[in-house]
Amino acid sequence: MIAVTILGNNSAMPTIDRHPTSQIVTINDSIFLMDCGEGTQFQMLKYKIRRSKISHIFISHLHGDHYLGLIGLISSFGILNHLQDLHVYGPSPLKEIIELQLKISNTQLPYQLFFHTITKEGLLLENDKFEVRCFKTNHRIACFGFVFIEKIKNRKLNIEKIKQFDIPICFYKKLEEGLDYITKDNLKINNTELTDAAPKGKIYAFCADTKYDESIIPHIRNADLIYHETTYLDNQKEKAELRFHSTSKQAALIAKKAEVKKLLIGHFSSKYIELDDFESEAKKIFINTEIATEGISYLI
C-alpha cells in the first residue's frame, strides 16, 4: 500500500487556505517528503505528520514554492535533536544554498545531512520494499518528477488450499517466501500449489511542474495514481504554455494516454478561489480525477 498526503496544493502565490507544494508519501513504514514549499513544517504540525520518520526528501526543482521550507525543516530537525541521517535529493545548487544558510547561522546539526544532486533520469533509491525513480519534466528550469514503486516479493497465500493440508500457521511466512511444505509423512507439496504469485506493487507518480509533454508518459504508464499539476483552466492554455505549466484538460489527457488508474490534480493558481471547474474539466477526459486537497491522504 502507498499513501499520499497532501500538505500543499497551490502554486507559487499562497492563499489563506492553500499552501505551496508539499506531499508525504508513505510506503509501509517509510515516510518520504516530496517538495517542501515555505511553511511545510507548519503543515506537518497541523496534519500530525510523524516528522521523526522522515529520512529522505525529494525536491523536484528550485522554484521557491517547491523548496523554501527545506532549510527551516532541516534546522528544526536539528533543534528536535534528530540523530538519524537525512538524505536530500534535488537539482543543483540546492546543496550550496542550504549549506550557505547553515553556515551563516552557525548551525551545527546533530545528524548527518547528505545531498544527492539529481542530474539525470533513473533510479534514486531502492531497497527490498520499494524503489524511487526520477524523470525529467518540461519546465522553465531543470525539474524532475518522481515515481514510487512498491515491491511485493511475498507470494499470496491461498488459504483454502493451505487448510486442506493442515499446515501450521507458523509456516505461513515461509510459504509467502516461496518455500515448499513437507508434511509429517514426508510428502512434498510444491509452493505453487499453496500460494499465488505476488501481487503487483502499487505505483505512484508525482509529475512535478511541467507543461503538457507526452514524453513523461513512459515513466508513469499504468501507475495506480499520478499527481499532475493543473495551474490553469483550459481557457488559459496560452498562459500555461508560456509559463511551462499545464491546464486541467492537459493533465487529464496525460492520465488517459498513460492509462493510469487515478489522477490527482493540484498546483492551482491563486487567482482561482473555487476549484470545482478544474475537476469538471478534467473529468470530461479522464473520469477518475480528484482535486488534491490539503490534509487528505489518498490510499492506493
Add this chain to the structure above:
Amino acid sequence: MIAVTILGNNSAMPTIDRHPTSQIVTINDSIFLMDCGEGTQFQMLKYKIRRSKISHIFISHLHGDHYLGLIGLISSFGILNHLQDLHVYGPSPLKEIIELQLKISNTQLPYQLFFHTITKEGLLLENDKFEVRCFKTNHRIACFGFVFIEKIKNRKLNIEKIKQFDIPICFYKKLEEGLDYITKDNLKINNTELTDAAPKGKIYAFCADTKYDESIIPHIRNADLIYHETTYLDNQKEKAELRFHSTSKQAALIAKKAEVKKLLIGHFSSKYIELDDFESEAKKIFINTEIATEGISYLI
C-alpha cells in the same frame, strides 16, 4: 501614533499556534516589516496586513527564524506585480543569499530591490515623520535591534486661547507650523501664546535576540514601548546565557533600568505550552508587561 502588530512570537522551532519572529510597525501611513521568519506571508494573509504598503523591511540577524520568509515574500511581491521599490536592511550576507535564490529560480522582479547592509549602529532611515535607528544586541551571531522614533513637528493648538482671538479655522495649520497671527487691527499675537510645544514623538524599540546586556539601555531609554525577547523562564537562566537568549526576569530588568513605559515579551521557546509564567515572572520586576500575542496590534 505607532502601532506594533505581532505576526510571530515564537523562537526557532514553531508550534501549532506560534510562529517565528515577525512584526509590522505602522507609523502614520507607513508600514514596516521587522524580521520575516518562515511563513510570514501566510501570517500577513491571516491578519489582513496591507502588503502593498510595505517598502522597507528590517532583518535583525540571519538565524533562520528571523529571515527565512523573506525570499518567499520578495517573490510573492513579484507575482503580485508590485512596482514600488523595496528596501531591505540586514546584516551580511543577506543580499548574497536572496540574490542567489532569485538567480537560480530565474526570477525577474518587476520592482527594484535594494539591499542596505547593516554593519554598525546608527541611523538607517529618516524622513520628516520618523526615523529608524539600529543598535547592536549581544547574540550568537551579528544581531541588531531597531528603534522607531516618531517625529512631531507641529505645535499643539491651545484651543481656549485661540478662541479668545477669534482666529479662523483655516489658519490653524499655520499656527501648528509655528506662525504668529496678525489680527485685522494689525496686532501681532505670538505663536507661543496660541500654541504649546509639539508633543514628544512616540518611540518603539525592538530588541531582537539578545542575552541580558545593559549596553542596549542607552538606545532604548524612555521608550514608550519595547519588545524584548524572553526565550526562557528564570529557572533556565543558565541555558539562556549559554544560548545568548534572555529570561523573562532579565527582559523586565532591562525595561525597568531603561525606564520605558511598557514591555512586550516574546520569542518563547516551543517547549513552553502555556505562557502565563513569563508574564507573571516579568511583572514582579516590571508591572507594565504584556505577552506579545500573534494578530494583536499594540498602539502607543
